[in-house]
Each structure stands twice: as C-alpha cells, then as structure tokens.
Amino acid sequence: MKSIIGTPKADSSVSEGGALFSIGAIFSGFNETSTAGQDYRLSRFQASQLWQAFVNNVDPIVKILHIPTTQATVFAAINNPTNIDKDLEALLFSIYFAAITSLPADTVAHLLNQPKNDALRNFKCRIEQCLAGANILDTPSIRSLQAMAIYLVRQFLCEVSIL
Numbered sequence: 001m002k003s004i005i006g007t008p009k010a011d012s013s014v015s016e017g018g019a020l021f022s023i024g025a026i027f028s029g030f031n032e033t034s035t036a037g038q039d040y041r042l043s044r045f046q047a048s049q050l051w052q053a054f055v056n057n058v059d060p061i062v063k064i065l066h067i068p069t070t071q072a073t074v075f076a077a078i079n080n081p082t083n084i085d086k087d088l089e090a091l092l093f094s095i096y097f098a099a100i101t102s103l104p105a106d107t108v109a110h111l112l113n114q115p116k117n118d119a120l121r122n123f124k125c126r127i128e129q130c131l132a133g134a135n136i137l138d139t140p141s142i143r144s145l146q147a148m149a150i151y152l153v154r155q156f157l158c159e160v161s162i163l
C-alpha cells in the first residue's frame with residue numbers, strides 16, 4: 001500500500017538543478033546561449049539618469065514599484081553592481097528598458113552612446129537572460145515578477161518592435 005501512495009518520483013531535470021519550464025516559450029527569439037547583451041554594465045551616471053527617467057516618465061503610468069522602498073535597493077545595486085542576484089539584475093534592466101522607451105532617440109544616443117533601437121535590443125536580451133537565470137517560471141520572486149511586469153507592460157504600451 002505504501003508503494004501505491006508514496007511520493008512521486010522527482011523529475012531528474014529538476015532534481016539536478018535544471019528548470020522545470022523553459023522561459024524560451026514566453027519570449028520570441030529568446031536564446032539562452034546568446035551572448036548579446038551579456039555583461040552590459042552602465043556607469044553610475046547612466047544608471048542614475050535612467051532610474052530618474054523611470055521615476056519621472058514611467059512610474060506615474062505603470063505603478064508596479066513602491067519607489068521609496070525600491071530606490072534604496074536600486075542605488076545600492078548601482079553603487080555595487082557586482083554579485084547582485086539575477087532577479088534584482090532583471091529588475092534593473094527592466095527599469096532601464098522602460099526608461100529608454102520613454103526617452104527621445106537623441107537623448108538615448110547621447111546618454112548611452114548607441115542608437116535607441118540598439119539599446120532596446122540589448123536591454124531586452126539582458127532582461128530575458130536575467131529572468132532565465134533567476135528561474136522565474138519555477139521559483140518566481142517578487143523582484144523577478146516586477147521585472148517581468150514592467151518589461152511586458154512597457155513593450156505592450158509602446159508597441160516596441162525590437163526583434
């Protein structure tokens with residue numbers, strides 16, 4: 001009787017640390033092994049400017065974050081970008097992505113030294129890599145869900161075509 005009602009055998013991919021679900025099904029053109037957008041770091045100035053653009057331009061429309069609480073975390077990550085969790089990194093890149101969608105092309109080109117479409121493409125790729133690294137489908141966190149929501153809402157609202 002115990003063998004009939006015992007616990008089910010664990011899926012070998014999950015027990016070995018693999019993801020139960022693939023994030024590639026959510027994002028069109030997602031490639032987990034792609035190197036585009038990897039190790040893309042902003043200067044403190046660039047990150048601070050994009051955070052301010054997010055607070056001024058995006059947050060009033062897309063109320064997903066509590067700005068006073070999130071701001072401390074964001075500035076801590078901006079000041080020490082090494083060894084931050086993938087879910088926080090995804091949130092940062094979602095914030096940057098959303099901020100870029102709200103800025104004129106010439107402002108983005110001046111701030112990031114690249115065309116707006118290239119910047120959006122790089123940040124899109126990095127967000128997807130971070131969400132995959134954070135294992136959002138199997139073990140979502142508040143930050144990774146916030147990152148996903150900001151990213152999807154901004155992409156939908158702005159009808160950004162960056163594939």
